[in-house]
Amino acid sequence: MFEYAPAPESRAAAGEIASSNGHFIGGEFVGSSGKEALKTVDPSTEEVLAEFAQGTEEDVERAVKAARDAFGPWSALPGAERGKYLFRIARIIQERSRELAVLESIDNGKPIRETRDVDLPLVAAHFFYYAGWADKLEFASYGPDPKPVGVAAQVIPWNFPLLMLAWKIAPALATGNTVVLKPAETTPLTALRFAEICRQAGLPKGVVNIVTGDGRTGAALTAHPGVDKVAFTGSTEVGRAIARTLAGTRTRLSLELGGKAANIVFDDAPVDQAVEGIVDGIFFNQGHVCCAGSRLLVQESVHDEVMESLKRRMATLRVGDPLDKNTDVGAINSAAQLARIRELADAGEAEGAERWSPACELPSSGYWFAPTVFTNVSATHRVAREEIFGPVLSVLTFRTPEEAVAKANNTPYGLSAGIWTEKGSRILWMASKLRAGVVWSNTFNKFDPTSPFGGYKESGYGREGGRHGLEAYLDV
Numbered sequence: 001m002f003e004y005a006p007a008p009e010s011r012a013a014a015g016e017i018a019s020s021n022g023h024f025i026g027g028e029f030v031g032s033s034g035k036e037a038l039k040t041v042d043p044s045t046e047e048v049l050a051e052f053a054q055g056t057e058e059d060v061e062r063a064v065k066a067a068r069d070a071f072g073p074w075s076a077l078p079g080a081e082r083g084k085y086l087f088r089i090a091r092i093i094q095e096r097s098r099e100l101a102v103l104e105s106i107d108n109g110k111p112i113r114e115t116r117d118v119d120l121p122l123v124a125a126h127f128f129y130y131a132g133w134a135d136k137l138e139f140a141s142y143g144p145d146p147k148p149v150g151v152a153a154q155v156i157p158w159n160f161p162l163l164m165l166a167w168k169i170a171p172a173l174a175t176g177n178t179v180v181l182k183p184a185e186t187t188p189l190t191a192l193r194f195a196e197i198c199r200q201a202g203l204p205k206g207v208v209n210i211v212t213g214d215g216r217t218g219a220a221l222t223a224h225p226g227v228d229k230v231a232f233t234g235s236t237e238v239g240r241a242i243a244r245t246l247a248g249t250r251t252r253l254s255l256e257l258g259g260k261a262a263n264i265v266f267d268d269a270p271v272d273q274a275v276e277g278i279v280d281g282i283f284f285n286q287g288h289v290c291c292a293g294s295r296l297l298v299q300e301s302v303h304d305e306v307m308e309s310l311k312r313r314m315a316t317l318r319v320g321d322p323l324d325k326n327t328d329v330g331a332i333n334s335a336a337q338l339a340r341i342r343e344l345a346d347a348g349e350a351e352g353a354e355r356w357s358p359a360c361e362l363p364s365s366g367y368w369f370a371p372t373v374f375t376n377v378s379a380t381h382r383v384a385r386e387e388i389f390g391p392v393l394s395v396l397t398f399r400t401p402e403e404a405v406a407k408a409n410n411t412p413y414g415l416s417a418g419i420w421t422e423k424g425s426r427i428l429w430m431a432s433k434l435r436a437g438v439v440w441s442n443t444f445n446k447f448d449p450t451s452p453f454g455g456y457k458e459s460g461y462g463r464e465g466g467r468h469g470l471e472a473y474l475d476v
Contacts, residue, residue, distance in 0.1 A: 004318065007325040009112045014103040017189065021052040023059055023212060024195035026066035027205025033058035038185055038214065043109030043331035044322050044366040052188050055213030057220045060180070063209040064226040067151045067178040070206030075148045075176035079135035086131030086174060088201040093124045096197070100190060104162055105322040107189040109331035109367070110285050112323050119163050122447060126166040126465075129449035130174040133470060137175060140467050142476040148176035149252060149475050150228030155218045156191075157234045158184035158333050159288035159389075165191055167453075167464045168231050169208060175473040177229070178207050182221055185214040186334050219245075227251055229473065233290075236387075236413075236458045254462025254472045256290065256454060258387040259415030261436065262408035263293030263444060266401075267302045269420035273442065275309045278393070281418060281444035283317060283329055283371050287391040288337075290459070291416035293444055295384060297404055300397045307375065307395065314371050315358040329391060332367040341369050341390035348374045348383035353394070379410055387413070401426060405433045414456030418444045437463075 022031045032053035039048050101115040137146050152172045156164035172179050183191035198208050222230045222242050229252045236257040246253050263281050265274050281293030298306050322330035332338040349355050353374040362368040373393045377384050383394045398404040417436040431439040437455040452468035
């Protein structure tokens, strides 16, 4: 195993972080109508980074009104003109990518090499992609003259703060809608920095509004009668609550919720390649991924070989400082999430599964959890049924493709799946049987702005990305 010298990225690259932050409403940073403030911390050190406003119903009202006032002029612009703003935003994101990547790692806890090499390139790519659609909507198969829906309320999670922002804001603006977005309460900083980018790009006031706060702010926003469309990414529990609130109203809703994806390895799969996909599928972003391959299904005849190779690979993973360019697994996002991961891991042991983690020294401060794998897992174990949302992998076995399909589909979720085999016919057969919105073959966690993403069952409904991602924001 190679020894790596520290290769830290400079925290100064994130620029100055304001100690106190308000909302971004009507093109201006404004204070809250309430006095309550929340704090966001660096998960790797527990250092308080900044305070930000707890959005009130009055703040939400102001933001929705600003978006409504901006909707008429913005939607009346020719698509080519809207596209120019999106192109400008994309270019500014590229120019400020180092700053944004460092800020994201500090606020979220994920390794800098992921924010730098995955998140930020995809953020810019989504704005570039939808900028190209802005003047071509009549060719998107949604009618000869598709119209925008109106004001979109968008609530995003903490696992990919800037990327989820791009997934939602880019198609909304391209189609002529205006936006009120609420970032997660543990990761508001890059959304507020994006507000600066909107001003830098000269985006008309009120087209994008950002209101910070916790779930109370999100509930006020998604239930606001002046909103025409709600887009939510987060937990299934909150998604259900939003759906109940909007039932019987004319407000449109799309949900991208939890997952418990199966990563399926057949006996003819290239083991080393599959192991890299397994590691990427569950330990990328500390397992804070809705589509993470958290259930590994291995054909019985190659179980021992795969597990030996997987444990050998896990022993090389470097856990530590998110700003070190050599880090593979960063900090857990919050104390609450760490407690959830620990609870479910302890439940796995209590129910009889065998737990293993590589030897690794965790930092003394911050929120950390070692990469963990459970074997001898039954489909009834909590670690095989519940979304852990952490670096924890559960391993089950199968004998036939039919059994693999049955076990993979034995979940209330249906967001993603992975298949590892050399047989193209088997890939196509499996993909047709798996109840998952995205099925990867001989790879995992690959994203592209041109491809739709979304799930079945309790993983939500609606699609984001690609041409399909336009539909949620068009009155068709």
